[in-house]
Amino acid sequence: MSVRLRFAPSPTGFIHVGSLRTALFNYLFARKHEGKFILRIEDTDQSRFVEGAIENLLSIFDWLGISFDEGPHTGGNFGPYVQSERLDIYRRHIERLVAAKQAYHCFCTPGELEEMRAAQVARGETPMYDRRCRNLDAETARRRIEKGDPYVVRLTVPLEGNVSFSDLVRGDISFQADMIDDQVLLKSDGFPTYHLANVVDDHQMRITHVIRGEEWLTSTPKHILLYQYFGWEIPKFAHLPLLLNADRTKLSKRSADVSVESYRAEGILPEALLNFVALLGWHPTGDREFFSLEELVEEFDMERVRKSGSVFDMTKLRWFNSEYLKKKPDDEYFERVHEQFPNDFLKGNDDAKLKYALSTLRGSAATYKEAAQQIIDVFSPNPEPDAESKELLSHDEGQVFLKSLREILEDIPSENWMEFNMIGDAFKSACKQSGKVAGLKGKQLWQTVRAGLTGQLHGPELTKLVAIWGRERVLSELERHR
């Protein structure tokens, strides 16, 4: 039988990099085994639904180059693929469970539950539903429902015994039944909870492997119970290690950029993100680190998924990105950086010049955004000279040097300044010549040039900078430090 996997996000408006990792592993496993990869939208929490979230999600996966075989956008034989369109299906399954006493109606109000939990905590107990509605007779329940009392439906968890399963990455895992809560399956608004919807859908959509984050590990026994109650085949489970903050807690919005959208906006390349994320919790044999999506499919193996969590190291992501960036042709590179320029910046500078600046200066930026900022800095007025530059220029040699350099440069005809490469060379020899006059050479000489030109001791390559700036600016900058 062919393998079927799914990615089942909630439409909350952005994609967490942890979700991306989960999606990627599902995708890799599905493709590796020539199976199907399905998208299902889990929108059973109405309060969290965000308009346009599905479109956004699709666009992100399109950008990443990860495709779905079935889903709300492409359809398929096992739809609908949006949970809010499957309400009647869940209803039917709930009725089936209730009829078999594998689930029961609960009329406890949120207030009552809260009170109950507070009391349990006060007694030092683990908060857990005390099952007070579990033995309500069917007749009473029916009457209260007819009367319009709000209710939920809870899972009837066995009072004793164990619930066990074998996890593809963790091996055998066992839970004592009496530690499992009578989970709510149907909410009072008529929507199912994740647990019910997930199991019903995975079964109906013929999902064979459930690959998800470790945070689901402890609710898996509830899912197992549901499969057993329904008499369904249980899919294989694989719980992935968590992605972590630098402090090793679960990766969260609070302490890091966690949305794929924000990385895209910043100019992180999809191939870099995918490559980096694939290596979090998984590693192929050997020391190789660079993999295209196709190569990942080729190499992927569930056996090589680790069990411990991985810190999401932004520095390494940026390194991956800069490596991929280096391989980009100038045209594409320019186009992408161009998108990062603010409008008012674009207005003041023509493309040919920007393009020249970009192609000569590229190399040190880790993202498109950073590259754009470097260019913007070059075209912006210099900041106040720093202390070291001032010191350098305050010496007699410095002043003599600048004066000489100005004179030589002024004699270079304007049209020569338009030749980007030539002016760089001309500038270089002018510096050397002036250096002789002032008695400066080597590092001292070039530091003085830099200071006189930019007021800083480091920055882009000087000959390039001069060509980009052109005659007027170069001369006026030199004038400034007189």
Next chain:
RNA sequence: GGCCCCAUCGUCUAACGGUUAGGACAUAAGGUUUUCGACCUUAUAAUGGGGGUUCGAUUCCCCCUGGGGUCACCA
């Protein structure tokens, strides 16, 4: 706190009982670029602790410690 999971350099990880414990990022130093960066070279850096099993444990078992996850009418 109960339950569950986990444990190799700072970080991502390799080593399916026998290695000088390997690679990458980061860091540092040197070289190169007459600056910075980039680049090249080198270095620093790890098996949490204690018991077993074994001729031999990073590797298998147990305990401890530490870390994390989860305990919602959220997923």
